Amino acid sequence: MTTSKLILAIFSMAIVIFLTRAIPFIFYYKKTPPKAILYLGANLPPAMMVIITVYSLKDVAWMQFSGILPTLLAIVTVVTLHLWKRNYLLSIIIGTLVYMFLVQLIF
Amino acid sequence: MKFSTLRKAFPFTLPVLGGYLALGFGFGILLTTIGYGWFISFLMSFFMFAGAGQYLAVSFFAANLSITSMLLVTFLVNSRHIFYGLSLFEKTKTMNKWEKFNLIFSLTDENYALLSSLSVPAGVDPAKFYTALVSLNHLYWILGSLLGSLIGSYLNFNPQGIEFALVALFVVIVLDQWAICTNKLPFYLGGISAILALLFAKPYMMPVAGLLTTVALLFVRKVESKYDNK
Helix, strand or coil: CCHHHHHHHHHHHHHHHHHHHHHHHHHCCCCCCCHHHHHHHHHHHHHHHHHHHHHHCCCCCCCCHHHHHHHHHHHHHHHHHHHHHCCHHHHHHHHHHHHHHHHHHHC | CCHHHHHHHHHHHHHHHHHHHHHHHHHHHHHHHCCCCHHHHHHHHHHCCCHHHHHHHHHHHHHCCCHHHHHHHHHHHHHHHHHHHCCCHHHHCCCCHHHHHHHHHCCCHHHHHHHHHCCCCCCCCHHHHHHHHHHHHHHHHHHHHHHHHHHHHHCCCCCCCCCHHHHHHHHHHHHHHHHHCCCCHHHHHHHHHHHHHHHHCHHHHHHHHHHHHHHHHHHHHHHHHHHHHC
16 A cells, blocks of 8 residues: 555545544534534433444454453442442453453463 | 642543553563664654554554554444433633644543543632643653663563553542442443454454444433433
């Protein structure tokens, strides 16, 4: 690939990515969005967060023990810790360490 | 940007710090494997600022895809971001043009997750606080990718599995939102949409799940308002 094509590709992809992020702001700039849109604004975030969570797990090898177990154990750790202490940093750091330990040394 | 605002925003960015340094590092290493160094790494992380998008771009470059195909796939993968802005109008109301541009430019999964879940500490201007937050995260992302490009191949530390920090961040946010939200329906709709999309449209999981949830929510709203009018 030539350098000019590489640079062109990077900047045009950057523009496409920016557009996907800017679309709602372009359409509702300077006016109040309709009620349906505001309803979505209030109720989409929890739904999208669940979707993002599932998305972040989509490449786990669900058919193999060595894929499922570390992920499940680490998630159980995060959930238990968080329901208990409600300290997001603690939950994330311990959960990640458990996961790293499991994938590097056990599975 | 006042230093005190940065300092107040910093603790909130810590989970993303770990995740972005690790994922950025991985991206830098990946880019070296196809022969591109720190400068390309910097350009991409500065101007694209998209985790999945940039990893994917490396595979485009390796395959020397046409620019049209690159743009099409990039659009599909990032189309999930279209839904993010919808819930951020309130937060951008007090922002000036530059701050708004910067926030939109920085609307990654992780920034969206932070922005839609955290509450601004007392005594801080929300617009400045959000700007500090997304700028710090952008900095971590750039730093991670530069480090990956420059020292990735010399390092003995085994970072395998550190990317789980992002999963943990998402899980924690879902738990916190669950505790706050009185209406639990969006959680169920999101879960069902995600699983359906994963089963039947895996490559386009995000846009399909986003669309399904949006349609389902609008349908619920319509039914509810009909019921209320009677």
